[in-house]
Amino acid sequence: MSVAIAPEIRSTRLTSWQLLMTNRLAAAGLFVLVAILLLAALAPWLPLPNPNITDQPNRLHPPFSPGHLLGTDHLGRDILSRLLWGTRVSILVGLSATAIAAFFGSLIGLVAGYTGGRVDDVMMRLIDMLMAFPYILLALAIVAVLGPGLLNALYAIALVNIPFFARNIRGVTLSIRHREFVDAARLSGKGHTAVLFTEVLPNVLPVIVITMSTTVGWMILETAGLSFLGLGAQPPQADLGSMLGQGRAQLFTAPHVSMIPGLMIFALVMSINLLGDGVRDVLDPRLRSGALNRPMPVTSIEREREQPAERPGAALLEVDGLETGFRSGRSLTLAVKGVSFRLDRGECLGLIGESGSGKSVTALSLLGLVASPPGVIRNGAVYLGGRDVLAQSEQQIIAQRGARVAYVFQDPLTTLHPLYRVADQIAEAITAHNALGASEAHARAVALMETVGIRNARERASAYPHELSGGQRQRIGIAMALANDPDVIVADEPTTALDVTVQARILDLLRTLRRERGLALLLITHDFGVVAQVCDRVAVMKDGEIVEQGDTRAVLDAPRHDYTRRLIACVPELGQGRRFLDNVRPLFAPQRQETEA
Numbered sequence: 359m360s361v362a363i364a365p366e367i368r369s370t371r372l373t374s375w376q377l378l379m380t381n382r383l384a385a386a387g388l389f390v391l392v393a394i395l396l397l398a399a400l401a402p403w404l405p406l407p408n409p410n411i412t413d414q415p416n417r418l419h420p421p422f423s424p425g426h427l428l429g430t431d432h433l434g435r436d437i438l439s440r441l442l443w444g445t446r447v448s449i450l451v452g453l454s455a456t457a458i459a460a461f462f463g464s465l466i467g468l469v470a471g472y473t474g475g476r477v478d479d480v481m482m483r484l485i486d487m488l489m490a491f492p493y494i495l496l497a498l499a500i501v502a503v504l505g506p507g508l509l510n511a512l513y514a515i516a517l518v519n520i521p522f523f524a525r526n527i528r529g530v531t532l533s534i535r536h537r538e539f540v541d542a543a544r545l546s547g548k549g550h551t552a553v554l555f556t557e558v559l560p561n562v563l564p565v566i567v568i569t570m571s572t573t574v575g576w577m578i579l580e581t582a583g584l585s586f587l588g589l590g591a592q593p594p595q596a597d598l599g600s601m602l603g604q605g606r607a608q609l610f611t612a613p614h615v616s617m618i619p620g621l622m623i624f625a626l627v628m629s630i631n632l633l634g635d636g637v638r639d640v641l642d643p644r645l646r647s648g649a650l651n652r653p654m655p656v657t658s659i660e661r662e663r664e665q666p667a668e669r670p671g672a673a674l675l676e677v678d679g680l681e682t683g684f685r686s687g688r689s690l691t692l693a694v695k696g697v698s699f700r701l702d703r704g705e706c707l708g709l710i711g712e713s714g715s716g717k718s719v720t721a722l723s724l725l726g727l728v729a730s731p732p733g734v735i736r737n738g739a740v741y742l743g744g745r746d747v748l749a750q751s752e753q754q755i756i757a758q759r760g761a762r763v764a765y766v767f768q769d770p771l772t773t774l775h776p777l778y779r780v781a782d783q784i785a786e787a788i789t790a791h792n793a794l795g796a797s798e799a800h801a802r803a804v805a806l807m808e809t810v811g812i813r814n815a816r817e818r819a820s821a822y823p824h825e826l827s828g829g830q831r832q833r834i835g836i837a838m839a840l841a842n843d844p845d846v847i848v849a850d851e852p853t854t855a856l857d858v859t860v861q862a863r864i865l866d867l868l869r870t871l872r873r874e875r876g877l878a879l880l881l882i883t884h885d886f887g888v889v890a891q892v893c894d895r896v897a898v899m900k901d902g903e904i905v906e907q908g909d910t911r912a913v914l915d916a917p918r919h920d921y922t923r924r925l926i927a928c929v930p931e932l933g934q935g936r937r938f939l940d941n942v943r944p945l946f947a948p949q950r951q952e953t954e955a
């Protein structure tokens with residue numbers, strides 16, 4: 359049987375440039391910055407008067423005076439000319455200071471982070487000493503020692519910003535210096551210097567670029583500050599800070615003299631910062647999907663087809679034509695393509711498929727838990743007790759999470775809070791939907807721990823997650839799911855992280871709870887062995903679609919889809935040995951040929 363692929367909106371992965379342009383603020387920043395840079399770069403060729411020639415009779419002309427578009431300053435110099443030449447200087451000084459600070463700061467951070475121990479201690483204490491001074495005071499002290507002048511201001515600004523780079527880069531280096539690929543490079547015989555520059559540096563480079571892009575505007579501002587105080591550019595040379603400083607005396611009589619360079623500093627720094635933020639987002643792989651906003655805890659529902667809000671006589675949980683996708687820029691890639699299934703009270707449905715087939719996205723879509731952006735439910739309905747969950751308000755959906763549908767996730771260590779005692783976490787799940795006092799909630803939490811088979815529940819109640827075994831942690835996860843007596847439990851590969859004996863016990867627990875409490879269980883797995891043990895019915899997922907569903911026994915005995923046969927063949931039987939390999943090989947052979955072809 360061939361696999362029908364539902365129509366899909368093509369995914370076109372956005373280039374960095376397109377991503378940057380989807381961020382309107384960054385695009386606006388880039389536009390303004392390019393305009394300023396062009397004007398500053400073209401200053402020598404524009405028909406402008408010499409910026410340093412004084413003309414006392416024509417002093418303090420207002421903007422739009424004949425021959426002086428932006429007016430003249432207190433010495434009769436053309437403000438437009440001084441502004442463009444001054445902007446050139448300020449940008450050059452800012453960029454140079456950034457480059458110097460980035461080079462030395464990153465080098466210190468890399469060496470300190472990679473070497474560790476005493477070297478790290480000494481370097482970081484020196485950096486701490488630099489950071490302990492108010493930066494402007496330090497810059498003033500440096501210029502006082504070196505003497506006023508633009509070059510000395512540049513050195514001072516670079517020096518006071520070195521700690522900023524050093525601290526950032528050291529932190530990143532520390533976090534990767536013992537990663538497996540670095541250890542592997544060391545084991546391959548590479549020396550420390552080679553490891554540092556070929557393995558660590560490339561991973562740190564995006565952070566350096568991001569830090570540079572977000573600090574260059576700040577450095578231009580600091581340079582302008584020193585020039586404003588008369589310690590940077592010296593007369594007659596113009597830079598934005600010195601123009602601002604010289605205009606201070608005419609602030610009330612001719613405000614344009616200081617306002618114009620002030621506005622230029624604002625436009626320059628603002629555009630660099632906006633662009634820097636955009637560059638940071640583009641370089642951050644977590645934001646590459648184009649979702650430059652903070653994801654919301656509720657999936658955005660943008661259905662193209664109307665669905666009836668109620669379905670009388672529906673099963674406890676009925677999913678109809680669900681389509682969930684992920685937005686990347688302006689395109690949407692569907693991960694779940696028209697999935698439909700039903701789950702009755704007290705029933706267990708297994709949702710099985712290989713990794714990436716869309717099982718978890720289906721499960722999370724039921725109560726709008728796929729984070730948006732980038733997740734979007736494009737079509738379909740989820741009837742819970744006959745009412746479409748997706749047609750309800752955000753508040754109503756949130757109220758049903760945990761209360762009517764509860765989730766048990768794969769690795770409880772990542773879902774349990776490491777700093778709270780386990781009983782407190784169960785109690786919190788209880789009080790999220792019930793107005794109970796602390797001691798009552800605690801007592802119920804302990805009772806739930808007993809229900810899920812944790813021995814000495816009273817003593818274990820005060821344990822932290824890391825003090826429990828994997829199986830015990832998963833039992834805590836199940837206790838939290840049971841906390842509000844839900845109708846449906848969605849268990850997403852609840853036993854994958856556990857060894858086979860613990861896995862058997864957890865499956866046994868889920869079976870018992872289902873029988874005793876009449877729970878409906880949606881069990882997500884990639885293991886037909888698990889489905890065979892626990893589920894009444896099974897739905898097989900491939901590439902976001904359900905390709906086969908039916909009673910577990912019937913599907914196991916006579917799988918209709920080739921993919922189902924392959925999944926079943928992957929469950930080895932004890933003592934099967936060579937026969938297993940012989941059976942499996944032909945099933946995969948045609949697939950391999952297709953791939954090779």
Ligand SMILES: Nc1ncnc2c1ncn2[C@@H]1O[C@H](COP(=O)(O)OP(=O)(O)OP(=O)(O)O)[C@@H](O)[C@H]1O
Pocket residue numbers: 647684693711712713714715716717718719720732884
């Ligand atoms: N936040 C996301 N952004 C973009 N794509 C995503 C996101 N989350 C999931 N996907 C994609 O959706 C598809 C389905 O993923 P899903 O997690 O549902 O697979 P699965 O069948 O549960 O796999 P596994 O068994 O490994 O958990 C995959 O192709 C995955 O890359």
